Amino acid sequence: xxxTTAWTEQNTRLVExxxxxxxxxxxxxxxxxxxxxxxxxxxxxxxxSTAIVRGGEFVHxxxxxxxxxxxxxxxxxxxxxxxxxxxxxxxxEAGPDTPVWTFTGPxxxxxxxxxxxxxxxxxxxxxxIALGAPYVxxxxxxxxxxxxxxxxxxxxxxKRTGPPLLAEGQSLHLHATDEGxxxxxxxxxxxxxxxxxxxxxxxxxxxxxxxxxxxxxxxxRPADSVEVHGDAQVFETWLAGTPF
Numbered sequence: 096x097x098x099t100t101a102w103t104e105q106n107t108r109l110v111e112x113x114x115x116x117x118x119x120x121x122x123x124x125x126x127x128x129x130x131x132x133x134x135x136x137x138x139x140x141x142x143x144s145t146a147i148v149r150g151g152e153f154v155h156x157x158x159x160x161x162x163x164x165x166x167x168x169x170x171x172x173x174x175x176x177x178x179x180x181x182x183x184x185x186x187x188e189a190g191p192d193t194p195v196w197t198f199t200g201p202x203x204x205x206x207x208x209x210x211x212x213x214x215x216x217x218x219x220x221x222x223x224i225a226l227g228a229p230y231v232x233x234x235x236x237x238x239x240x241x242x243x244x245x246x247x248x249x250x251x252x253x254k255r256t257g258p259p260l261l262a263e264g265q266s267l268h269l270h271a272t273d274e275g276x277x278x279x280x281x282x283x284x285x286x287x288x289x290x291x292x293x294x295x296x297x298x299x300x301x302x303x304x305x306x307x308x309x310x311x312x313x314x315x316r317p318a319d320s321v322e323v324h325g326d327a328q329v330f331e332t333w334l335a336g337t338p339f
Contacts, residue, residue: 098205101236102212103179109137109219112228114172122225124315125218130225134171135164137218141178144207148185153196182211199250213240217339220315230306234273237305238280241269244312245282245290248337252288260336261286261298265329268297269312271305280305284333299325313339 118131125133139162146154156162164171189195191205216232217240223230232240248260261267263286271280283297284290301308303321310316314334323330 096235096239098208098212099179099183101233101239102208102215105212105215105219105232105236106176106179108231109215109222110172110176112219112222112226113175114168116168116222116226118168118171120225122221124221124224128221130222131164131168131171133218133222133225134175137215138162138164138171138175138178140214141175141182141211144211145178145182145185147197148182148189148195148204148207151189151193151195178211182207199247209239209243212236213243216240216309217313217315220310220313224315232306232309234271234276234305235279237309238271238273238276240309241271241282241305241312242279242292244309244339245284245288248288249290255336257336258332259286260284260288260333261329264298265326266295266297266299267329267333268295268300269308270294270300270302271308272302273305276305297325299323299327299329301330312337 113130113134116130118129120130122128122130122133139156139159142162143154143156143159146159164174186204186208189204192203194201195204197206220230267284269282273280278292281292281294282290283293283295301321301323307321311318311321318330318334
């Protein structure tokens with residue numbers, strides 16, 4: 096997947112959505128946020144990752160150059176629209192395989208392109224929900240978002256506190272029903288957590304279009320917005336332990 100192209104498409108949809116919106120409109124799926132705060136969060140994150148790639152090391156978000164959007168909505172929308180190009184240029188200059196800091200340990204610079212893509216995918220959904228607007232994400236992009244989210248959960252497992260996402264002997268099977276995804280549209284998670292692509296019988300199986308699965312996993316839609324078969328409590332426990 097070309098993460099830069101997919102990200103640019105999602106970012107463009109988000110920009111078109113927020114440009115005419117009331118900046119003070121609340122965002123229910125991000126409690127206490129407004130549309131302006133959502134724009135600031137996404138655009139600052141794009142510039143934060145750009146600064147990290149350029150220097151290779153951690154940068155505090157408050158020290159990010161140009162990390163605050165203009166006051167006027169049009170200016171803020173233009174500022175948000177610049178994010179993908181800024182990071183793509185930084186990755187190209189650094190070299191996509193050059194190790195840089197990430198919150199999961201050193202990773203190739205191109206890791207940030209995928210991370211920012213899926214940040215935009217989810218926050219585009221937040222804006223669409225807040226504004227009562229249609230939301231579109233391609234099945235392959237949504238499926239990649241599920242895989243990336245599972246990777247992040249595995250990478251952060253050592254820092255987790257509280258009960259395990261899956262108890263010993265439990266498993267979670269996710270199945271995207273979109274045509275053409277193949278094994279990229281099925282995931283089997285086990286205690287650890289650890290996961291792999293493929294079909295298998297889980298303690299609980301969750302089915303639906305990839306976009307619906309992603310938004311349910313991100314708690315942007317209720318658990319019953321997708322098909323849940325088997326022990327539904329296992330899925331509820333997973334969701335309770337994995338806030339985004």
